[in-house]
Amino acid sequence: MEQETKFVQEIVERYDGDAGMLIPMMQDIQVEYGYLSAEQLRRLAKQLDVPLMRVYGVATFYSSFRLAPKGQHEVTLCMGTVCYLKGAGRISEVICDEFQVEPGGTTADRLFSFQPVNCVGACALAPVMIVDGKYYDGVTPASAIDILHSLPSEEETVEEAESYGKDK
Amino acid sequence: MARKGSTAIRTSSELEQYRDKVKKQSKSITKRVYVCVGTGCAARGSRVLYDLFVKAAKESKADVKIEAKCVGCHGFCERGPIVVVDPGLVLYQRVEEPDVAEIFRETVLNERIIERLLYEDAVTQKRVKTAEEISFYKAQERIVLAGNGVLDPTNIDDYIVHGGYGALIKAITTMQPEQVIGEIEKSQLRGRGGGGFVTARKWKSCRNAEGTPKYVICNGDEGDPGAFMDRSIMEGNPHCVLEGMMIGAYAIGSTQGYIYVRNEYPLAVEHLTKAINQAKNMGLLGSGILGTDFSFDIRINRGGGAFICGESTALMASLEGRTGEPRAKYVHTVESGLREKPTNLNNVETWANVPAIIDRGGDWFASIGTEKSKGTKVFSLVGKVVNTGLVEVPMGMTLRQIVEDIGGGVKDGREFKAVQTGGPSGGCIPAEHLDTPVDFDELTKLGSMMGSGGMIVMDEDTCMVNVAKYFVGFLKDESCGKCTPCREGLAQMLHILDRISQGEGELVDLRKLEELGELLAATALCALGKTAANPVLSTLRYFQTEYEEHIKNRRCPAKVCRGLFRYDIDPEACKGCGICAKHCPENAITGEKKKPYVIDQKKCTLCGTCFDKCPFTAVLKV
Missing domain, CATH: 1.20.1440.230 (NADH-ubiquinone oxidoreductase 51kDa subunit, iron-sulphur binding domain)
Structure with a gap:
């Protein structure tokens, strides 16, 4: 707890306590923790001496801020015009159906967070899905499901790493 | 790579000397491999290609100097990854990892062409060697994108070798701020972000406005879906944007600039950050630039993922750490903008035009384009078109030339239906208006607009x-x-x-x-x-x-809106594999193996699973 308070303080100092730099500060906190917890928003508001309402307003206004922890993997689906015309809407539906996840939400087993976004600007590759920073082009409903089913869960990753260690 | 903290440049003649020095170094390199690392090519693995070429160049025993260069987007994203080999400027497309060794051995060392990697012209079916011969590039005229595909965006020296920061020297050492604005006025440059407002008028108002400090902002919050011009400029030639802003700041009398970049563009942020640090290290940003009393600094802010922040007043609210809500503009932002100070905001492409205008003169720029729209415009030509990518054309070129000559027409032999311009605020233009020249005013007349330059081609399958x-x-x-x-x-x-x-x-x-x-x-x-x-x-x-x-008639002619068309199995094409029946969630498909299957229309819920699953495209939308 103390450590987190210290971290928020560091971030505030990084920007000379300028409340105008609220968004970069929140971005930095999110990079560190993966999301913005209620506690951190409270700390930030206190440190900056601005109403919590303003901090919360900013956190909910911009779509890149998360208020809940993310899954192990990050899945981004481009919903730009070209991707949409080439079937991204259907891909999104199929993913939500198959994994029982809402757009912007995380699967119950925390395997991945699913974020449809406006446009990633890689229209030549449409439809595009990005998984942990890796771009997949020409995605279809079937291939998207296959890609997501083959995502390793945390336990698997740990097991793999352990067995890899044993081989050595 | 620019050496960190290397040469601090204090005067314009020092910059010229430095340019001569790096030019000489660059001349000793006789062979070059240009690997595109723009988002499109990088998504298809061009970063790995670049590393392999660097390794090959390092290990090569040939007695010539070979350089592997990462460059910004060439625009021809459809055929990526793109690799160009000089001498000869041989353009290879769809290059994959196993091709690297062969390209290096054959083309780089022995100047032999690898036929299969060349681009095949869709019309003539001929394989062509260089970009100039490809119809996609032929009709283009590149001012803003001139450096893309040539410059290493992470290296300030490369920008300087190609004449970079020459316009800055010219502006701040030989011109008065008013003269700079005069030159921009002569060029008749209009804002590339959507509104098409006259740039010089904006600059002048901001210069004349009362209050200090004054701010300049580069709007890189490119939110229109289907548009990636600004991303490619920021990624592929960041110094050009910085130079444009510096010149603008000098003309307006600003000391602080901001670049507001979309959160979804991490590579643009990376390249801009590098560029700013390099410029600072050289003394091109900071106080007393090139021995004058002009001081200027630039900071990058990443957007939070809100489309509305592309609107100037919302963007400024966001820069102040507030929610991005616009305000009514009874008072213009040039008088009271960011922190209620005079603020001049221009789009990335507008800024990127500035160095060329100062360098070559406003009259030259005004000689390109139509009566009221001068210069060139970058479009992202995407959708159901053969050659997807970035194109820069003189204003006044017709939609048909762009879609058919450069874009190669509609994909898969389908019929053209409309082209959508201007992003979500634009409109769809049908075939009968394809001969309209593209400029700010003509597009508005058609009920669409120029917008930031998205151009999305739609075919008959689009509803x-x-x-x-x-x-x-x-x-x-x-x-x-x-x-x-x-x-x-x-x-x-x-x-x-x-x-x-x-x-x-x-x-x-x-x-x-x-x-x-x-x-x-x-x-x-x-x-x-x-x-x-x-x-x-x-x-x-x-x-x-x-x-x-x-x-x-409750019918969707393009067969897109679910429920307004039905699915049927083509008995000719059906091989009777039964995959559709197996996957049908309603058990609406029946039949015997190896005989055509049938859909029971009463049971069918039009979910489309059979259509997705059929390996023989025997399920039809009717």
Whole structure:
């Protein structure tokens, strides 16, 4: 707890306590923790001496801020015009159906967070899905499901790493 | 790579000396491999190719100097990854890892061409060697994108070798600020972000406004879906944007600049950050630039993922750490903008035009283009078109030339239906207007707009009701909610469009859509709301029969709106594999193995699973 308070303080100092730099500060906190917890928003508001309402307003206004922890993997689906015309809407539906996840939400087993976004600007590759920073082009409903089913869960990753260690 | 903290340049003659020095070094390299690392090519693995070429060049025993260079987007994203080998400027497309060794051995060392990696012209079926011979590039005229595909965006020396920061020297050592504005005025440059406002007028107002400090802002919050011009400029030639801003700041009398970049563009942020640090290390940013009393600094802010922040007042609110809500512009931002100080905001492409204008003169720039729209414009030509990518053309080129000559026409031999320009605030232009010259005013006359330069080609399989629904849905989600017409009006429009696309519309709905559209245009607070109805109004204007078909006959002619067409199995094409029947969730498909299957239309819920699963495309939409 103390450590987190210290971290928020560091971030505030990084920007000379300028409340105008609220968004970069929140971005930095999110990079560190993966999301913005209620506690951190409270700390930030206190440190900056601005109403919590303003901090919360900013956190909910911009779509890149998360208020809940993310899954192990990050899945981004481009919903730009070209991707949409080439079937991204259907891909999104199929993913939500198959994994029982809402757009912007995380699967119950925390395997991945699913974020449809406006446009990633890689229209030549449409439809595009990005998984942990890796771009997949020409995605279809079937291939998207296959890609997501083959995502390793945390336990698997740990097991793999352990067995890899044993081989050595 | 620029050496960190290396040469601090204090005067303009020192910069010229430095340019000569790096030029000489660069001349000793006789062979070069240019690997595109723009987002499109990088997504297909070009970073690995670049590393392999670097390794090959390092390990090569040949007695010539070979350099592997990462460069910004060439624009021809469709055929990526793109690799160009000099001498000869041989362009290879769709290059894969195993090709690297062969390219290095054959083309780099022995100047032999590898036929299979060359681009094959779709029309002549001939393989062509260089970019100049490819029709996609032939008709283009590149000012803003000139450095893309040539410069290493992470290396300031490379920019300087190619004449970079020459315009800055010229401006701040030989011209008065008023003269700089005069040159921009002569060029008749208009803002590339959408509005098309005259740049010089904006600069002049900001210069004359009272109050200090003055700010300049580069709007890199490129939010239009289907548009990636600004991303490619920021990624591929960041120094050009910085130089443009520096010149603008000098002309306006500003000491602090901001670049507001979209959160979804991590590579642009990376390259801009590097460029700013390099410029600072050399003394091109900071206080007392090139021995003059001009001081200027630039900071990058990443957006939070809100489309509305592309609007100038919302962007400034965001820079102040607030929610991105626009304000009414009774008072212009050039008088009271960021922190209530005079602020000049221009789009990335506008800034990137500035160095060339100062360098070559306003008259030269004004000689390109049409009467009221000068220079070139970068478009992202995407959608159902053969050659997807970035194109830069002189203003006044017709839509047909862009779509057919450069874009190679519609993909897969389908019929052209419309081209959508201007992003969510633009409109759909049908085939009969393809010969319209593209400039700010002509597009507006057609009920669309130039916007930031998205150009999305649509074929006969595109449903215009669905397109309108997509854009209205997009804008409804992105509306900030501050003013009622936009917040409530868009929701109502979407509701009506939803009903129409489900076959539950009534003819009176079309009039309601028009009325809501007019209401938005007249009463919404900002440009987002005012133009939000354009996609609906323009599709209504040109494709009304398609709307009527949805309403009167409950049919979607393009067979997109689910429920307004049915699925059937083509007995000729069906091989009787049974995959459709196995996957049908309603057990609506029956048949015997190796004989054509049949869909029971009464049971069918039109989910489309059979259509997706059939390996022989025997399931048809009828």
